[in-house]
Amino acid sequence: MPDLATIMTAAPVIPVLVIDDVADAVPLAETLVAAGLPVLEVTFRTAAALDAIRAMAKVPGAIVGAGTVLDPDLYTAAVDAGASFAVSPGLTDRLARAAADGPAPLLPGVASASDIMRARDHGFSRLKFFPASIAGGIPALSAYASVFGDLRFCPTGGITADNAADWLALPFVDCVGGTWIVPRGGARDLTAIAERARRAAAPIA
Numbered sequence: 001m002p003d004l005a006t007i008m009t010a011a012p013v014i015p016v017l018v019i020d021d022v023a024d025a026v027p028l029a030e031t032l033v034a035a036g037l038p039v040l041e042v043t044f045r046t047a048a049a050l051d052a053i054r055a056m057a058k059v060p061g062a063i064v065g066a067g068t069v070l071d072p073d074l075y076t077a078a079v080d081a082g083a084s085f086a087v088s089p090g091l092t093d094r095l096a097r098a099a100a101d102g103p104a105p106l107l108p109g110v111a112s113a114s115d116i117m118r119a120r121d122h123g124f125s126r127l128k129f130f131p132a133s134i135a136g137g138i139p140a141l142s143a144y145a146s147v148f149g150d151l152r153f154c155p156t157g158g159i160t161a162d163n164a165a166d167w168l169a170l171p172f173v174d175c176v177g178g179t180w181i182v183p184r185g186g187a188r189d190l191t192a193i194a195e196r197a198r199r200a201a202a203p204i205a
């Protein structure tokens with residue numbers, strides 16, 4: 001299983017996916033991989049999520065993770081379905097222990113200095129900054145990075161095609177996550193998805 005360093009540097013953007021119909025999963029994954037975004041986060045916000053992870057994990061080139069992993073049960077379900085990594089909006093001691101014992105790396109969410117210190121205590125050095133735009137935006141993350149110089153971040157929440165490059169220009173940011181590549185309800189518009197994905201995958205202008 002790839003480690004978080006590999007996952008977070010495989011592409012500049014991790015599309016955050018909310019999949020309502022499992023039939024959309026494979027065409028979506030194939031489209032995103034072909035457009036240059038191989039790392040995909042399928043959120044546990046719909047009933048289709050587990051089956052979608054199972055199906056997408058078999059798409060050649062795709063590195064499929066589970067998002068909205070709130071507790072050890074969801075972590076285990078994600079791993080059993082074939083997820084290569086897990087993403088959580090925050091961190092609990094139970095979830096940290098489950099990930100430490102499990103095969104798939106966890107990218108936990110942090111929004112404050114204390115969150116970051118707790119995650120560091122648990123041994124995490126790669127963190128999701130969430131919700132990035134309202135937890136203080138670039139000024140807040142820059143302040144945290146000046147104190148926690150050993151950490152790497154994936155800002156998520158409020159990232160868009162218009163501001164992704166600003167975040168990606170930060171030296172402590174490996175990648176960003178967001179739903180803008182595949183807006184909910186738009187999973188079948190593969191032409192538009194491919195276009196947004198290609199732009200997101202391109203090096204910073």
Ligand SMILES: O=C(O)C(=O)C[C@H](O)[C@H](O)COP(=O)(O)O
Nearest residue numbers: 043067068089156157158178179
């Ligand atoms: O489901 C999770 O685990 C989350 O943490 C939430 C997502 O990362 C954000 O919802 C992405 O937000 P937008 O790109 O602003 O739509």
